Amino acid sequence: xxxxxxxxxxxxxxxxxxxxxYGKIAIGLALSFLAVFMxxxxxKGYSAFQxxxxxxxxxxxxxxxxxxxxxxxxxxxxxxxxxxxxYKAMTSLDPGLPEEEDRQLIQMxxxxxxxEVKDLLLKNPDFLGKIVPIKLTASDDVDQVHKGNxxxxxxxxxxxxxxxxxxxxxxxxxxxxxxxxxxxxxxxSPDSREAELAGIASSFMGTVFSILVCLAFSFPIAVLAxxxxxxxxxxxxxxxxxxxxxxxxxxxxxxxxxxLGLGVLLAVFNLPRSTPLVGGITLSLMTLPTIIIAARASxxxxxxxIREAALAMGASNMQTTMHHxxxxxxxxxxxxxxxxxxxxxxxxxxxxxxxxxxFVNTIPGTPVDPAASLPVQIYIWxxxxxxxxxxxxxxxxxxxxxxxxxxNLAAQIVRHKFEKKWS
Amino acid sequence: xxxxxVTFIILLAFTSYYFGRKKALVIxxxxxxxxxxxxxxYYLAAWCAAPALIxxxxxxxxxxxxxxxxxLQDYTDQNLTKNELQLIYTKVKALAAGTYTGNITNFLDExxxxxxxxxxxxxxxxxxxxxxxxxxxLSFAYRSVQKNDRMREPVEIFxxxxxxxxxxxxxxxxxxxxxxLLFEAIRxxxxxxxxxxxxxxxxxPAKTFVRDGQPDPELMKDAFGAVPLFAGTFFIAFxxxxxxxxxxxxxxxxxxxxxxxxxxxxxxxxxxxxxxxPTVVYGFFAALTVGPFVKExxxxxxxxxxxxxxxxxxxxxxxxxxxFISSLxxxxxxxxxxxxxxxxxxxxxxxxxxxxxxxxxxxxxxIVGSILLAVxxxxxxxxxxxxxxxxxxxxxxxxxxxxxxxxxxIVVILIGDQQFGDPKTQSAFALGISLFIVTLFLNVIALxxxxxxxxxxx
Numbered sequence: 001x002x003x004x005x006x007x008x009x010x011x012x013x014x015x016x017x018x019x020x021x022y023g024k025i026a027i028g029l030a031l032s033f034l035a036v037f038m039x040x041x042x043x044k045g046y047s048a049f050q051x052x053x054x055x056x057x058x059x060x061x062x063x064x065x066x067x068x069x070x071x072x073x074x075x076x077x078x079x080x081x082x083x084x085x086x087y088k089a090m091t092s093l094d095p096g097l098p099e100e101e102d103r104q105l106i107q108m109x110x111x112x113x114x115x116e117v118k119d120l121l122l123k124n125p126d127f128l129g130k131i132v133p134i135k136l137t138a139s140d141d142v143d144q145v146h147k148g149n150x151x152x153x154x155x156x157x158x159x160x161x162x163x164x165x166x167x168x169x170x171x172x173x174x175x176x177x178x179x180x181x182x183x184x185x186x187x188x189s190p191d192s193r194e195a196e197l198a199g200i201a202s203s204f205m206g207t208v209f210s211i212l213v214c215l216a217f218s219f220p221i222a223v224l225a226x227x228x229x230x231x232x233x234x235x236x237x238x239x240x241x242x243x244x245x246x247x248x249x250x251x252x253x254x255x256x257x258x259x260l261g262l263g264v265l266l267a268v269f270n271l272p273r274s275t276p277l278v279g280g281i282t283l284s285l286m287t288l289p290t291i292i293i294a295a296r297a298s299x300x301x302x303x304x305x306i307r308e309a310a311l312a313m314g315a316s317n318m319q320t321t322m323h324h325x326x327x328x329x330x331x332x333x334x335x336x337x338x339x340x341x342x343x344x345x346x347x348x349x350x351x352x353x354x355x356x357x358x359f360v361n362t363i364p365g366t367p368v369d370p371a372a373s374l375p376v377q378i379y380i381w382x383x384x385x386x387x388x389x390x391x392x393x394x395x396x397x398x399x400x401x402x403x404x405x406x407x408n409l410a411a412q413i414v415r416h417k418f419e420k421k422w423s
Numbered sequence: 424x425x426x427x428x429v430t431f432i433i434l435l436a437f438t439s440y441y442f443g444r445k446k447a448l449v450i451x452x453x454x455x456x457x458x459x460x461x462x463x464x465y466y467l468a469a470w471c472a473a474p475a476l477i478x479x480x481x482x483x484x485x486x487x488x489x490x491x492x493x494x495l496q497d498y499t500d501q502n503l504t505k506n507e508l509q510l511i512y513t514k515v516k517a518l519a520a521g522t523y524t525g526n527i528t529n530f531l532d533e534x535x536x537x538x539x540x541x542x543x544x545x546x547x548x549x550x551x552x553x554x555x556x557x558x559x560x561l562s563f564a565y566r567s568v569q570k571n572d573r574m575r576e577p578v579e580i581f582x583x584x585x586x587x588x589x590x591x592x593x594x595x596x597x598x599x600x601x602x603x604l605l606f607e608a609i610r611x612x613x614x615x616x617x618x619x620x621x622x623x624x625x626x627x628p629a630k631t632f633v634r635d636g637q638p639d640p641e642l643m644k645d646a647f648g649a650v651p652l653f654a655g656t657f658f659i660a661f662x663x664x665x666x667x668x669x670x671x672x673x674x675x676x677x678x679x680x681x682x683x684x685x686x687x688x689x690x691x692x693x694x695x696x697x698x699x700x701p702t703v704v705y706g707f708f709a710a711l712t713v714g715p716f717v718k719e720x721x722x723x724x725x726x727x728x729x730x731x732x733x734x735x736x737x738x739x740x741x742x743x744x745x746x747f748i749s750s751l752x753x754x755x756x757x758x759x760x761x762x763x764x765x766x767x768x769x770x771x772x773x774x775x776x777x778x779x780x781x782x783x784x785x786x787x788x789x790i791v792g793s794i795l796l797a798v799x800x801x802x803x804x805x806x807x808x809x810x811x812x813x814x815x816x817x818x819x820x821x822x823x824x825x826x827x828x829x830x831x832x833i834v835v836i837l838i839g840d841q842q843f844g845d846p847k848t849q850s851a852f853a854l855g856i857s858l859f860i861v862t863l864f865l866n867v868i869a870l871x872x873x874x875x876x877x878x879x880x881x
Contacts, residue, residue, distance in 0.1 A: 019775035023677025224589030251866040253803025259855040263603030318579040346701025349805035
């Protein structure tokens with residue numbers, strides 16, 4: 001072999017190796033995007049699962065509470081005036097502070113601290129007249145300082161926590177009066193304008209309701225449509241038209257469905273705005289084609305021998321389909337349905353258009369109560385300027401991703417456990 | 424009231440099912456049955472529920488508009504516009520429901536009384552008609568049960584119709600989309616010339632907003648030019664494609680031609696996770712991490728970068744689209760027949776030469792189809808742009824500036840309370856229909872390309 005050929009061969013082999021490396025790099029890039037992404041979300045969000053409390057002492061003084069009765073009833077406690085008691089509980093942290101500066105101390109706890117003081121007494125009526133320790137929700141800024149998310153070395157005027165508050169914080173921290181506990185209220189309380197009080201309960205319930213409504217509307221219609229198209233539809237122009245329609249519908253951008261929901265469900269049918277009912281119906285229109293396509297695929301996968309056997313035994317077409325083909329196709333259909341619902345779960349834009357972006361600070365009990373949904377909650381919080389919401393958004397994303405992973409796992413399990421392997 | 428009626432119909436259907444089956448067992452003692460006893464039950468139940476429910480649905484759809492025409496008849500001589508009439512009707516309804524808080528005029532009061540009266544008549548008429556239909560259809564069905572007619576066929580034909588109607592659901596959704604978009608868009612184009620919309624270069628709908636009054640037509644002319652939005656949409660999609668096509672295509676080729684079974688088994692589903700992440704999460708990521716990162720790098724190089732740049736949104740969108748291209752092109756490449764590869768190897772070509780010169784050209788139509796699908800996906804993507812690329816519609820080709828897209832503007836316009844009848848609100852529907860047409864066009868082309876490709880190798 002002469003040197004020219006040798007060189008050429010070498011060149012070609014090098015090109016081969018280079019090409020392989022391109023492929024590896026591409027896959028590596030895709031995977032590293034995912035890794036960076038996950039890392040970002042987790043490193044920012046894990047701290048939201050911790051809640052910071054400030055421990056202080058509260059004196060349930062009967063006089064300050066304006067309670068006259070000797071042995072006050074529940075109503076008396078309910079209607080008592082907690083302002084002074086709560087105020088004293090906070091200002092007692094630094095008795096030397098002049099009265100006009102007291103806002104600085106009050107600002108270290110959430111604005112709902114008065115309610116917290118009240119709730120403790122309502123829970124333990126025998127605290128009346130006693131001095132007891134109490135845990136108060138730390139304000140968003142103190143919370144962020146405690147978690148180390150807030151830089152302390154920038155100039156005071158650019159900081160939301162001033163030097164005095166930091167000093168008090170350090171003192172409390174040294175005494176062990178700053179507690180960090182698992183943040184249950186993140187899961188049990190509705191949205192709030194204050195980051196330290198905001199939770200995902202309302203949006204979570206909104207999501208659950210929308211998904212249930214979506215399932216209730218899309219699943220029956222989609223399965224029936226798939227059965228018709230796969231088993232009964234005559235081969236004609238109209239059937240082709242329906243099929244083309246479904247394929248195109250699957251690729252329509254989700255926001256167009258939002259416009260449909262707005263223009264038809266809200267404007268024509270006058271359904272209640274901002275509710276999971278409308279959201280669920282809008283999402284169901286979106287999932288309809290996905291489920292139809294999955295159900296058709298799994299009906300197609302049932303071997304013809306099953307149908308032929310049933311027909312040979314004298315079953316009618318309808319009986320063959322309903323008794324044999326459809327039950328055998330169910331695992332595939334169900335897993336397709338779950339995947340379709342998982343897609344619907346992550347949708348944001350159509351829900352924004354039908355008004356599920358409204359601020360809701362109650363937990364919805366029915367599908368016709370106003371609600372947000374988890375993805376919309378992510379959007380709402382990420383538009384908010386407060387630093388405390390950044391970790392809330394990340395935590396909310398974690399919850400959403402966990403939800404999605406669970407659903408996809410369920411789809412996998414349904415498919416692998418119940419699906420019959422033919423051949 | 425409606426709920427009671429529907430529950431009644433459904434309960435009656437269930438009872439008639441059991442009744443029909445019982446009847447079949449009675450018939451069985453004297454003559455041969457034509458079908459299984461349960462079909463007798465189904466037959467009765469279907470005749471009971473279907474006509475009554477259909478009438479009920481039609482009634483519920485048409486009743487409000489009929490009542491409305493009756494009420495508004497009293498106002499026809501006052502030369503009111505459509506919006507004013509609508510307002511009056513809303514007031515009348517609120518007054519009738521007892522939730523009205525404004526001034527009650529005699530005229531309104533009269534109308535509200537009329538409304539209540541009409542509603543009452545309508546309700547009793549509805550109940551009477553539905554009861555009559557129930558009695559009629561049940562007695563008809565019962566007669567044929569008694570005669571022991573064929574029972575299975577009618578039931579199956581009925582079921583087939585149910586299936587057919589369900590399959591119309593998808594068509595209905597499409598019709599709904601087209602009509603709801605067209606309806607508002609046409610009204611928009613009555614206010615703004617379609618020419619100004621398609622060729623105008625200024626998009627600034629906020630400036631047409633005038634409280635309690637008609638917006639100035641001169642302003643309108645210059646506020647709804649959609650060119651910056653079309654340009655922005657395709658520009659961001661282009662940036663996304665610059666990220667997604669090389670990475671997606673190369674990883675698709677690697678997965679289908681080079682990767683061992685183990686790598687393929689794990690890498691493919693992991694990459695597909697990227698497609699399963701909700702777009703709002705990408706939006707947050709783009710706004711919070713990628714945007715500032717791009718800005719920092721740009722500033723370090725001495726460039727002017729806005730914090731909400733088209734580049735950040737496009738790049739993140741590209742990452743989202745990688746799995747579409749990689750999975751689709753993987754499928755397409757795997758579908759290329761083995762004998763093409765074997766032929767190439769037999770000529771002494773290396774693997775990469777085979778890929779580049781034989782497999783890629785053979786798979787090209789399929790790959791183009793998958794890229795078109797990905798483009799349509801990018802064009803329709805909303806949340807990433809809303810959160811990461813700003814909302815001001817700049818006509819720019821600088822990836823470091825912020826641009827806006829069709830989808831983002833729809834969200835901006837419709838977030839919060841909307842007023843129907845306002846050109847600004849209607850413009851969102853006009854944008855929606857242009858988006859719908861663009862994506863439909865891309866999809867139809869992509870699907871037909873892919874279909875042709877499949878036919879070639881099957």
